[in-house]
Amino acid sequence: MLRAMSRASVRAKAKVGRSEAKPVGEGVTRGRFAELHLHLGGAVLPNILHAYLRRVKHPLLKRYPTVERLERFFAKPRRTLDEYVRMHKLVEHVQRLDSIPYFVQRLVRGAVLFDNLAYMELRHTPWFRTDSGLDERARLAQMEEVVEAVSMAAMAATKTYPLIFKQVLCMHSTLSPAVNRRIVELAADRRGEVVAVDLAGPDRLYDGMLREVGPLFKLAKNRGLHTTAHLFETATGISGVGLRRREKVLPMLDRVGHGIQIPLQRPGLLKAMAKRGQCLEVCPTSYLKTGTLKRTEELREVFSRCFDAGVDIAICTDNSGMHGVRLPHEYESLLVNEVLSFAEMARCQKAAFTHAFGWTGEAPKL
Numbered sequence: 367m368l369r370a371m372s373r374a375s376v377r378a379k380a381k382v383g384r385s386e387a388k389p390v391g392e393g394v395t396r397g398r399f400a401e402l403h404l405h406l407g408g409a410v411l412p413n414i415l416h417a418y419l420r421r422v423k424h425p426l427l428k429r430y431p432t433v434e435r436l437e438r439f440f441a442k443p444r445r446t447l448d449e450y451v452r453m454h455k456l457v458e459h460v461q462r463l464d465s466i467p468y469f470v471q472r473l474v475r476g477a478v479l480f481d482n483l484a485y486m487e488l489r490h491t492p493w494f495r496t497d498s499g500l501d502e503r504a505r506l507a508q509m510e511e512v513v514e515a516v517s518m519a520a521m522a523a524t525k526t527y528p529l530i531f532k533q534v535l536c537m538h539s540t541l542s543p544a545v546n547r548r549i550v551e552l553a554a555d556r557r558g559e560v561v562a563v564d565l566a567g568p569d570r571l572y573d574g575m576l577r578e579v580g581p582l583f584k585l586a587k588n589r590g591l592h593t594t595a596h597l598f599e600t601a602t603g604i605s606g607v608g609l610r611r612r613e614k615v616l617p618m619l620d621r622v623g624h625g626i627q628i629p630l631q632r633p634g635l636l637k638a639m640a641k642r643g644q645c646l647e648v649c650p651t652s653y654l655k656t657g658t659l660k661r662t663e664e665l666r667e668v669f670s671r672c673f674d675a676g677v678d679i680a681i682c683t684d685n686s687g688m689h690g691v692r693l694p695h696e697y698e699s700l701l702v703n704e705v706l707s708f709a710e711m712a713r714c715q716k717a718a719f720t721h722a723f724g725w726t727g728e729a730p731k732l
């Protein structure tokens with residue numbers, strides 16, 4: 367099964383890779399980990415955000431005069447995914463076209479120096495970084511400048527801090543079908559620097575929009591992109607009238623963002639997922655922050671059921687800056703809490719490279 371999966375994955379990557387330029391930093395990376403699920407907003411450390419606010423004398427300094435106040439805001443426990451998602455709004459408000467280089471350059475530097483990364487997929491919804499004072503047409507056009515700004519900043523930073531860097535563009539459950547369609551088209555137009563599309567946002571809104579999202583995932587696939595989606599993360603995300611529609615989206619995905627409720631509540635789906643070579647992007651700290659899980663140990667069941675069924679898991683951070691937990695610490699915490707053995711941890715590290723949309727070759731040895 368595993369052999370069949372990696373063949374499918376290699377074929378899919380070859381398809382995307384043919385028209386691509388050589389990835390930035392290829393051949394010189396020294397890191398050991400691949401980060402597959404990281405949000406541009408959530409990747410920013412409070413001290414870096416605060417330094418920027420001070421640099422531009424930003425009005426938010428009135429609410430957060432010190433770094434500690436900002437840290438407290440990020441560390442505050444959230445009861446639901448909805449509350450948690452709202453936290454991103456603050457950062458998105460600051461991360462605009464002119465500030466993207468500042469944030470992306472520091473992110474790449476930290477990823478290489480402190481996160482021990484060889485590969486990073488950074489995801490974002492470009493619409494949220496456009497100028498809200500413009501009309502829809504102008505904002506749709508400006509989304510391309512956002513993608514370009516992220517690419518240029520990453521390219522400059524990876525010359526000094528070598529890392530394979532790729533973007534994933536997120537459709538969002540609060541956006542209109544027209545905006546989400548443009549996000550997919552833009553991802554396809556920029557294929558190479560962008561490797562995939564994702565679906566993000568509050569999952570309680572999915573029911574009303576999944577009908578439109580299905581064809582958009584098909585469009586992405588037809589244009590040579592990979593696909594992932596925030597799906598089956600919370601207990602409410604795997605129940606209700608929209609469950610059927612969510613299950614229909616599942617086969618369209620190469621990877622599943624979170625998906626921890628599948629092994630916990632619908633383990634019967636795992637067999638088909640293994641056959642399709644799908645991988646879960648599991649972000650342990652997020653579930654404690656969103657109130658989805660109470661303790662890290664609850665993930666034991668998630669890992670063991672996936673391993674038994676032959677479904678790979680990539681360990682990711684989701685929002686390493688907001689959480690204050692770097693990727694190597696996510697691995698370490700799973701080891702210390704006896705969720706994973708060392709061999710299982712190594713298996714997940716390898717799986718992250720196998721399922722990375724823009725990595726070619728072997729995973730670095732642990």
Ligand SMILES: [Zn+2]
Pocket residue numbers: 403405596623684
């Ligand atoms: Zn996420």
